[in-house]
Amino acid sequence: MSERFHDVAVTVNGEKVRERVDARKTLVDFLREDLALTGSHVGCEHGVCGACSVRVDGVVVRGCLMLAVQCDGARVDTIEGVADSAEITDLQQAFVARNALQCGYCTPGMLLTAQELLARGGIPSREQIRAHLSGNYCRCTGYQAIVDAVEAVAQARSGAKR
Amino acid sequence: MKPAPFAYAKARSVAHAIELLATEDARLLAGGQSLIATLNMRLSEPALLVDINGIGELDRVTLQNAHVEIGALVRYAQAERSAEIARAAPLIALALPHIGHPAIRNRGTVGGSLAFADPAAELPACMIALDGEIDVVGPKGQRTVKANDFFAGLFETALGAQDVLTAIRVPAAAADIRVGFAEFARRHGDYAMVGLAACARVAGKRLADVRLAYFGVGATAVRARKAEAVLADGDVEAAVSALAGDLDPPDDIHASGAVKMHLAGVLLRRVAQQLGRAPS
Numbered sequence: 518m519s520e521r522f523h524d525v526a527v528t529v530n531g532e533k534v535r536e537r538v539d540a541r542k543t544l545v546d547f548l549r550e551d552l553a554l555t556g557s558h559v560g561c562e563h564g565v566c567g568a569c570s571v572r573v574d575g576v577v578v579r580g581c582l583m584l585a586v587q588c589d590g591a592r593v594d595t596i597e598g599v600a601d602s603a604e605i606t607d608l609q610q611a612f613v614a615r616n617a618l619q620c621g622y623c624t625p626g627m628l629l630t631a632q633e634l635l636a637r638g639g640i641p642s643r644e645q646i647r648a649h650l651s652g653n654y655c656r657c658t659g660y661q662a663i664v665d666a667v668e669a670v671a672q673a674r675s676g677a678k679r
Numbered sequence: 680m681k682p683a684p685f686a687y688a689k690a691r692s693v694a695h696a697i698e699l700l701a702t703e704d705a706r707l708l709a710g711g712q713s714l715i716a717t718l719n720m721r722l723s724e725p726a727l728l729v730d731i732n733g734i735g736e737l738d739r740v741t742l743q744n745a746h747v748e749i750g751a752l753v754r755y756a757q758a759e760r761s762a763e764i765a766r767a768a769p770l771i772a773l774a775l776p777h778i779g780h781p782a783i784r785n786r787g788t789v790g791g792s793l794a795f796a797d798p799a800a801e802l803p804a805c806m807i808a809l810d811g812e813i814d815v816v817g818p819k820g821q822r823t824v825k826a827n828d829f830f831a832g833l834f835e836t837a838l839g840a841q842d843v844l845t846a847i848r849v850p851a852a853a854a855d856i857r858v859g860f861a862e863f864a865r866r867h868g869d870y871a872m873v874g875l876a877a878c879a880r881v882a883g884k885r886l887a888d889v890r891l892a893y894f895g896v897g898a899t900a901v902r903a904r905k906a907e908a909v910l911a912d913g914d915v916e917a918a919v920s921a922l923a924g925d926l927d928p929p930d931d932i933h934a935s936g937a938v939k940m941h942l943a944g945v946l947l948r949r950v951a952q953q954l955g956r957a958p959s
Contacts, residue, residue: 519688519702519727540687540728543719562680563716564783576756576785582715583786586687587708587730630782651867652780 525589529554530598538585545569545580547588548595556596556625560654567653570626571595577633596625605632607673611666619657626653631667640671682718686727690734693816693843699729700841701818707731707843709752712779712787713795737790737845742767748848751790755779758789767851770809770858770878774801777860780868790844793829796836796899799870801862803830804900808858808876808892811849817842833898855881859953861946862895865933871895872933875946879911879954886911886954891947896928896939906947915951919944 520540527534529552536551543562548554548571560568562581569580572594599605605628611617618624627650634641634649641649646667647660655663690696699705704726708714717723731737737752740761747768749758755778758764758771765772778784778792778801792802793813806813806826813824818841829837838844852858862874874894879886889907894900903925910918928939 519686519699521684521686523687539684541682541684541718543682543715546681562719564712567780567782570782577782578786579712579782581719582712582783584687584711584715584728587711587732633781648776648867649781652782 523586523589525586527585527588527590528592530594530601536585540584540586542585543569543581544571544573544578544583544585544588544593547585548580548593551585554595554597556600558622558625560622565652565654566623567626567630568623570629570653572599572629572633577629594629596629599629599632608632608635608666608670611670611673612663615662615666615669617658617662617666618655623653623655623657627655627663631663631670635667635671635674638675640668640675643668646671680719680721682715683721683724685718685725687730688727689730689732692734693731693737693845696729696731696734696843697816697818697841699727700843702727705729705840707794709791709794710754710786710788711791712783713791713797731843740764742851745851746848747851748846749789750846751788751794751844753789755784755787755789756781759784768809768849769852769856770805770860770876771802771849773858773860774805774876777801777862777864777868777871777874783868789847793847794836794838794844796830796834797870798833798898798900799872799874799895801860801871801874801876801894804874804876804892804894805860806847806849807900807902808878808890809849810878810890811847813837813844814846814848815842816845821845823848830899853880857881857886857954859950861949861953863942863946873928873939873942873946875943875950876900877950877954881955885913886956889954891950893926893943893946896926896943901926903943903947910947910951910954910956913956915948915956918951919947922947 558568560566571580706725708730737750859877862871879889891903905921905924906918
């Protein structure tokens, strides 16, 4: 069926959602405008800045480089979901403790991207942390405090496991 | 910006995709990491997007007949985790971490990189360096195109409007094969200002079948054939000098042609070391 409007069924933060979407609507616009989940931010809209990062079927993707219509049947997790589930509470606290944010525009994307790296386990090097966060722009902090926070959480989680 | 309106259809099979692509101004959607950006910027306004993401069988990596075959829908992140690619296609394994950022690699596909044919992209250069092949299925059936014949110009390939790129194939690396890869980008994961993918065979004290594929220096990835011949004899500095006869990079927003030429030489020295040739 080659149509402009499609019905999609998406599991967003664990909740089943059914909506009719315009094919041209990006995933991040769908989340923000149709579902009022405004924690995912719109920055460059061409995949450079990472502010729109969300998880689709368990992996972090650019919300501006995927269409909502492509998410039919998918599981989408946003910053609201991973914050509410307490999956990243320690990471959020580390960001606050180390002042790893100022304006906060990049923070949801930073947290989701950092969590993807941390979920692999072990303690990544600062270079590995920087490489993993390379696709997420922060224009306030100079990244140092962000890398500090991610590193501290990796160490704490690793220690907690022992 | 937001994309202009378009219709959308999910292809159930390659044959179905070909059928859908008969619509005027239809575009094939794979990972979408370049296409959707161009839609957002309205650099591209197709009438119909044909989404091939649901098609099974295009996302496999297989080793057969001394070749590694990578399905068009294999995502970069999946390729990075592939033991077959790490072992039998070490040049591609070296290049993968340089492609975009983790979130881009979670979504972007091997086939998409080749079909889009960005002149600064890593995989087209790897395919040229490895003398790889590209499988294409179109309305008249299946055909195989050598990488050398595939890239026709800036964002231009041998693909017709109704063609679907289904897989790529490179020779599995034998014990005497050496590969090298290096690039300069302003930020890790950005498109390269200049990059180099290389492959060679060790033949005693010499290198044979040296293939140096530069990217970011012209409309397509280009082989530096004069430098290849010189490098085979082992003189790295002479090979760097020979690049002047191989490359003529135009100025772009990243750097002047002269800077790119300089960087091309620096990359050749680094890659020569990876190929087992110390700078003299």
